[in-house]
Amino acid sequence: MGLFDKLIFKQVKRRELVLQQEGPGVEALARKIKLRPFITISRESGSGGTPIAKLVAKKLRFKFYNKKLIDMIAKQTKKRKVLIESLDEKDRGMVEDIVQSFFNPDYVAGETYFKHLCRVTMTLAKRGNCVILGRGANFITSDYGGLHVRIVAPFLVRAGYTAQYEGYTIYEARERMQKFDKERKDFIKEYFGKDPSNANYYDLVINTEGLKPEAAAEVILTAFKKKFPDWQKYR
Template identity: 35%
Template sequence: MTVPRSIDRILSDQIGLWSLQQREGVARRSYRPIITISRTYGARGAELARILGERLDFSVWDREIVHAIAEKRGEDKRLLETLDEHRRSQVDETVRSLVLGTSATNAGYLKSLLRVVRTISQHGSAIIVGRGANFAVSSERALRVRVDAPLEWRTAGLAHRFGWSLDKARREAVRMDAERDDFVRHSFRSDPKQPAHYDLVLNPEYLSMEQIADIVEAAYEARFSPVKTLEFA
């Protein structure tokens, strides 16, 4: 797979920043836990991530970026090398335990994906959208959010956004929901629809994205503030 130039640039810039922080010891002093956002298709989870990223000054890693890095050979290890030796070992140990028992057809990709997500989590100050990230990170180091809304509401929004008929919008929503659910079930042996897997489950049907972001931000600050330096034991 050829990774788009913009993603290559995003990755290079982030690696450069993390490497500099690692040398200067900044990352350990100012660590802030991440936010993961799971979403049904059309529930506007990516928009929520963008708003929160701007408010909190967090990097935003959407599904396409994480997927592209995981698929490109060696990029997961480039990210991993921005951590010190102790934290690299932590990530590798966790990846091995999570991949254990996974089918061979998916194990290579999943291993790379987990390295990417766990490395981002170790650095902190980030939002990861999709790819089952909430199942890949420690609940102590993440606020796990799911955004869901009734199918009819999502169908109407998709039809308006893309100029689709209602029938096509519904089909796409059902198809994408099934693909995302299947990926999580196959990769993490978990049901992404179960609310117990999340700290917040939010419905944007009667709330604006700004209001949803207010709720997430308040929950994050209540849980993780005042910011403390976390030990990577």
């Protein structure tokens, strides 16, 4: 069981207690909030996930959350943004957390970051009308009724994209992608106990080999509007 499952178990127990105390009206409100439309996009490094997510948000006139999440978490934890970025989508061991906490008063433990990440992400999902990129958002919001998308491409294709658009040599691009892919996979495994490459965790998986960002965005928009035919009434 990952840390997220443990947090959710506690949250479910609290929710059950609230519903018992407040009655059926609260439960009806919870169901209404649960249906608010939003999109999460998970991506392999170099697959084009970021430009695709931005295009989708722009076309729907939704808010786009990527690095903005870091600002929000930094504000909640009252820590400098650079400290939160050092944790973002990376796994860090318990031993390092313990050692660093003794010597660095500004240190943010991985579990603290994760709790705030969950809190911020759930709040955004409840509000709806947003696109959330990465950070295990599809796992955090799996009970909130959004559209969950995964962007992938063959490794060499992704290396080519990275070299072409970010100015790296093909060898540098491959090393960079391997590093980022491992960090993201380890992050998801540590905190959610899941494998992000498992297609069963998504409503839609798009392979961007030979598919431009604009075309991929249109596929997502079509799926979104099919899943949420009344999405505009929530604006």
